[in-house]
Amino acid sequence: MKVKEVVEALNLKVFSGYDGLSNTITGGYTSDLLSDVMGNAPPGAIWITLQTHVNVMAVATLKDLSAVVLVKGLEPEANTIQQSNNEGIPILGTNLQAFEISGLLYNLLNTK
Amino acid sequence: MHFEYRVQGGDFVRAGQASSQVKKILKQLNVASQIIKRIVVALYEGEVNIVAHAFQGKIYVDIETDKVRVVLDDVGPGIPDIEMAMRPGFSTASPIVREMGFGAGMGLPNIKENTDKMKISSVVGVGTRLEFVVNLKE
Numbered sequence: 590m591k592v593k594e595v596v597e598a599l600n601l602k603v604f605s606g607y608d609g610l611s612n613t614i615t616g617g618y619t620s621d622l623l624s625d626v627m628g629n630a631p632p633g634a635i636w637i638t639l640q641t642h643v644n645v646m647a648v649a650t651l652k653d654l655s656a657v658v659l660v661k662g663l664e665p666e667a668n669t670i671q672q673s674n675n676e677g678i679p680i681l682g683t684n685l686q687a688f689e690i691s692g693l694l695y696n697l698l699n700t701k
Numbered sequence: 702m703h704f705e706y707r708v709q710g711g712d713f714v715r716a717g718q719a720s721s722q723v724k725k726i727l728k729q730l731n732v733a734s735q736i737i738k739r740i741v742v743a744l745y746e747g748e749v750n751i752v753a754h755a756f757q758g759k760i761y762v763d764i765e766t767d768k769v770r771v772v773l774d775d776v777g778p779g780i781p782d783i784e785m786a787m788r789p790g791f792s793t794a795s796p797i798v799r800e801m802g803f804g805a806g807m808g809l810p811n812i813k814e815n816t817d818k819m820k821i822s823s824v825v826g827v828g829t830r831l832e833f834v835v836n837l838k839e
């Protein structure tokens with residue numbers, strides 16, 4: 590499933606990284622601990638988190654993740670946005686909390 | 702091939718830049734993506750440990766035909782008990798650093814998991830040296 594299909598289906602906000610909207614999502618991972626994501630997120634995963642600082646993009650880039658979803662209406666910091674644009678890894682947003690958006694994403698990715 | 706990078710303690714904004722440059726080099730050299738992923742995880746964790754726990758450091762990367770050898774050398778507080786530091790979940794990270802999502806105590810275990818050889822030597826009050834090797838061939 591493409592990032593843009595998920596954006597439409599779940600009505601997510603797109604903050605940045607528009608070049609990556611055609612990235613393919615091959616799984617998901619929900620965590621706010623960077624070394625947990627580093628060690629365990631599968632490549633191509635969409636990452637659900639409340640972290641908004643630029644290290645999120647370092648991890649997303651190094652792990653070849655497909656997109657990042659910020660929960661609870663949180664917004665990325667300016668340099669996080671810049672990195673997201675440079676790398677073509679979209680940062681998305683939702684007002685839902687992590688449990689809710691993870692459940693929706695899980696269903697969406699596993700019914701297609 | 703030999704590469705060197707400088708790492709500044711406390712500079713979280715630039716944490717991961719050396720790892721990202723090494724990743725690009727390995728890609729250009731057509732190293733298998735599975736292997737690149739392992740090197741990158743280990744290198745990033747080592748790099749961030751210098752940023753989070755030490756004052757400054759240097760990273761030396763040697764790409765040989767059959768393996769990649771990495772040495773991370775820092776000037777810092779050192780590690781008093783290496784065995785304890787290696788334990789999953791052990792961390793001395795400050796509350797501010799933890800709030801950023803670091804300090805899970807998973808960095809060193811991640812390095813162990815993703816490398817073929819790993820060695821830490823440390824002198825308290827002086828610094829820490831982390832060395833690891835990832836084989837390029839099965």
Ligand SMILES: Nc1ncnc2c1ncn2[C@@H]1O[C@H](COP(=O)(O)OP(=O)(O)OP(=O)(O)O)[C@@H](O)[C@H]1O
Pocket residue numbers: 624625746750751753754755775777778779780786787791792793794802803804805806807808809810829
């Ligand atoms: N270069 C270093 N200098 C001094 N202490 C270190 C260094 N690297 C690791 N340590 C010590 O070892 C502990 C465990 O390191 P590890 O990378 O596993 O976890 P962490 O850095 O605390 O958290 P995480 O890596 O999950 O964000 C650290 O909390 C710190 O006390």
Ligand SMILES: [Mg+2]
Pocket residue numbers: 624746749750804807808809
């Ligand atoms: Mg660490």
